[in-house]
Amino acid sequence: NAGVTQTPKFRVLKTGQSMTLLCAQDMNHEYMYWYRQDPGMGLRLIHYSVGEGTTAKGEVPDGYNVSRLKKQNFLLGLESAAPSQTSVYFCASRATGGGNQPQHFGDGTRLSIL
C-alpha cells in the first residue's frame, strides 16, 4: 500500500518557468491538501479539495493553481515560478468523518527556483 505518492521528489527551475507537481493517493480519501514547508514557519496550506472536481484556496494560494479531475490525484501548478516559491511541498489526504481523522502525507517535493 503506497499511501500518498508525490512526483517529482526534487526539481530545480528557472524564474518564469512553469511546472506541475503530482500527488496520488490510493486510500480512496475524499480530502486532499497541498502545503508548503519553510524553515520556522511550519506548514502553510496552499489549496485543498473536498472531493473530485472541487478545489478551494488555503492560506497562501497566490502563484499556484490546482486541479482534481480524478479522486485519487491532486495536481499543483506553478504557472510562472518565482524565487519566493522555493520550498518543500507536501501533499496530504484525509478520510471524511469529521476533524478527528488524521492526515496522511507524502514524502515531499523539494523545489528550488533560481
Next chain:
Amino acid sequence: AQSVTQLDSQVPVFEEAPVELRCNYSSSVSVYLFWYVQYPNQGLQLLLKYLSGSTLVKGINGFEAEFNKSQTSFHLRKPSVHISDTAEYFCAVTVSGGYQKVTFGTGTKLQVIP
C-alpha cells in the same frame, strides 16, 4: 479561528533522558489535537491524537501526551529518548464543522545527544 503555539523551536536532550515538547492551542470551540513526527527528508507521520475521553493519550514509539483543557495545552512527553527520536515534531489542531481545517504549529526539532 484556531491557533497553535510551539514555543520551543529546538530541544536538545541527552539519550535516555526524559523530554517534554510543549504545545498550546487557542480555540473558541471544541478541538481535536494531534502530534505528528517528521524524520529527515520524509513527510509527517501521525504520532498520536486526542479526540475525547481520557486526557492521557498514548502513541507510537513510547510517546504520550496529556490534554489539559484549562491550560489549553497538549504537551508531548517521553520518559527515555533514543537517538532514533531525533526528528521534528508538529502539534496540530482541528475543530469540527466546515472542512476541518488543520492548523499546524511551527514545529520543535528534538535533537538527541549520545
